[in-house]
Amino acid sequence: MERTITPNIYYVTGGARSGKSSFALQLAKPYYSRVFLATAEPFDGEMVQRISKHREERGEQFTTVEEPLALDRALLHLPEGTDVVLLDCLTVWTGNLMHYGEGKGEGEIDQQIERFLEVLRHPPCDMILVSNEVGMGIVPENAMARRFRDIAGIINQRVAALATEAWLLCSGLPIRLK
Amino acid sequence: MERTITPNIYYVTGGARSGKSSFALQLAKPYYSRVFLATAEPFDGEMVQRISKHREERGEQFTTVEEPLALDRALLHLPEGTDVVLLDCLTVWTGNLMHYGEGKGEGEIDQQIERFLEVLRHPPCDMILVSNEVGMGIVPENAMARRFRDIAGIINQRVAALATEAWLLCSGLPIRLK
Amino acid sequence: MERTITPNIYYVTGGARSGKSSFALQLAKPYYSRVFLATAEPFDGEMVQRISKHREERGEQFTTVEEPLALDRALLHLPEGTDVVLLDCLTVWTGNLMHYGEGKGEGEIDQQIERFLEVLRHPPCDMILVSNEVGMGIVPENAMARRFRDIAGIINQRVAALATEAWLLCSGLPIRLK
Structure with missing residues (x-):
């Protein structure tokens, strides 16, 4: 007799430097x-530094997969026997979607999002998804930034809706959302 | 023997695209x-689009009243038999107050706010009030934006103090504040 | 027989105009x-006004100590018999650290922070520490603002980790973080 266990999805959000990534590492x-x-x-010196700092923090305990856009594809081709995926982060992904999706029509971005959500509905293993709160400041004057805020917020809502657990980090401390 | 039931005030806040309006619609x-x-x-194409999208989302189940400034007057002249008012949103109202109040002296804005709070102390029916968190980003360089943030924040505090229930939405998920 | 009571540290954070300072005054x-x-x-007219408004709000019940930088020194030289220190706020302190630390090398800022944290590990009396959430808006375009956000966020995390109680204020209402 076979028994199916549905994998868990942990959603972790918060502001910049709120402790999201450390909390996600603890969950992993x-x-x-x-x-x-x-x-x-x-893509620039500041990013190189931030990325290498994060890589140091998580040490040797992870296999790193880099995928700026096609998260669905990355998740469907994980190394054999993967127990958990820590995805960091959905907000940078939003920026990538906008950057690469530009000129390819609105549909391109929506399709990438839908494909990702489709994988989350039947996740290949437990998943820890890190995102950012970007909508609690003043309305940006820049139309592109407003659009970014909209897309990031909608992704957060849709992913959080599929999560088993959801957390908001604030000053390094977690608030349980779900 | 008469029995007076005090109407309820539901206060719903959150960042941009946090699911506030959907949550408010559920409450209604x-x-x-x-x-x-x-x-x-x-007042511009982007707003026309946002407004018509919101109108679509809420369907035919509401009588829409448009009032950019005198919320007190709108609330004192509701259609006969109104059971609930969903006000969306206080932060746009703050912007309107600043826009139209300019040049009329500081007092104009304060008086509008006081008149609105006075109605909330004896609400004509149950009320669902949507607002925005706009104060959790970097201090804006623009003095007008700082003043907006101050007024919006003070309105939020004063309205939330009068509310029966208060909720903060985050990634589509509600946190009970009160 | 002597009994040692460890002083309490209350950490209070929130956005602009979220009611942090009033909540902190209540705790005091x-x-x-x-x-x-x-x-x-x-340093400018707006600040003069904000500071004098805050001073009015708290009335005559406090001895005011002004210290923009060396919080450790201020805390080690409190007036005899002080029962509680209300520090308002860590985010302005972050700005001061950056302003005065500029040109003195990265180490200067880190050392100030470490010295302050060292005092918090053995606080001279109960402490109420007010800070700000500044990381929940759009990523600032300005590199200095991003760095400010990073430092402010790290200070918040490290201070909140040492706190006995931690609160997030939102629309004047407190959320218990710890």
């Missing part, structure tokens, strides 16, 4: 075979 | 005769 | 001999 600790799915691309 | 569902009190004015 | 009420440790300097 009990797992054996861990994949870190990185969405950030080192 | 059990009511029969619903008024949507809209504070936004369609 | 039960104490007898109160010190207000102010980090803000009146």
Whole structure:
């Protein structure tokens, strides 16, 4: 007799430097075979520094997979036996979607999002998804920034709706959302 | 023997695209005769689009009243038999107050706020009040934006103090504040 | 027989105009001999106004100590018999650290922070520490603002980790973080 266990999805959000990534790393600790799915691309010196700092913090305990856009594809081709994927982060992904999706029509971005959500409905293993709160400041004067805020917020809502657990980090302390 | 039931005030806040308006619509569902009190004015193409999208989302189940400034007057002249007013939103109202109050002296804005709070102390029916968190980003360089943030924050505090229930939405998920 | 009581640290954070300072004043009420440790300097007219407004709000019940930078020194030289220190606020302090630390090398800022944290590990009396959430808006375009956000966020995390109680204020209403 076979028994199916639905994998868990942990959603972790918060502001910049709120402790999201450290909290997500803690959630990943009990797992054996861990994949870190990185969405950030080192396009300038500041990013190179931030990325290498994060890589140091998580040490040797993760297999790193870098995928700026096609998260669905990355999740469907994980290394054999992966127990957990820590995806950091959805907000950088939003920026990538906008950057690469530009000129390809509105549909391109929506399709990437839908494909990702489709994988989340039947996740290949437990998932820890890190995102950012970007909508609690003054309305940006820049139309592109407003659009970014809209897309990031909608992704957060849709992903959080599919999560088993959801947390908001604030000053390093977690608030349970779900 | 007469029995007086004090109407309830539900305060719903959150960042941009945090799910505030959907949550507010859910709160309005059990009511029969619903008024949507809209504070936004369609002063450019982006606003026209946002407003018509919101109108679509709420469907035919509301009588829409548009009032950018004199919320007290709108609330004192509701259609007969109104069971609930969904006011969306206080932050756009703050912008309107600043826009129209300019040049009329500081007092104009304060008086509008006081008149609105006075109605909230004896609400004509149950009320669902949507607002925005705008104060959790970097201090704006622009003095006008700082003043906006101050006024919006003070309105939020004063309204939330009068509320029966208060909720903060985050990634579509509600945190109970009160 | 001597008994040592470890002083309490209350951490209070929130956005602009979220009611942090009023909440902190409430926490200070039960104490007898109160010190207000102010980090803000009146460098322009707007600040002069904000500072004097805050001073009015707290009335005559505090001895005010002004220290923009060396919080450790201020805390080690409190008036005899001080029961509680209300420090308002860590985010303004972050700005001061950056302003005065500029050109003195990265180390200067880190050392100030470490010295302050060292005092918090053995606080001289109960402490109420007010800070700000500044990381929940759009990523600032300005590199200096991003760095400010990073430092402010790290200070918040490290201070909140040492706190006995931690609160997030939102629309004047407190959320217990710890």
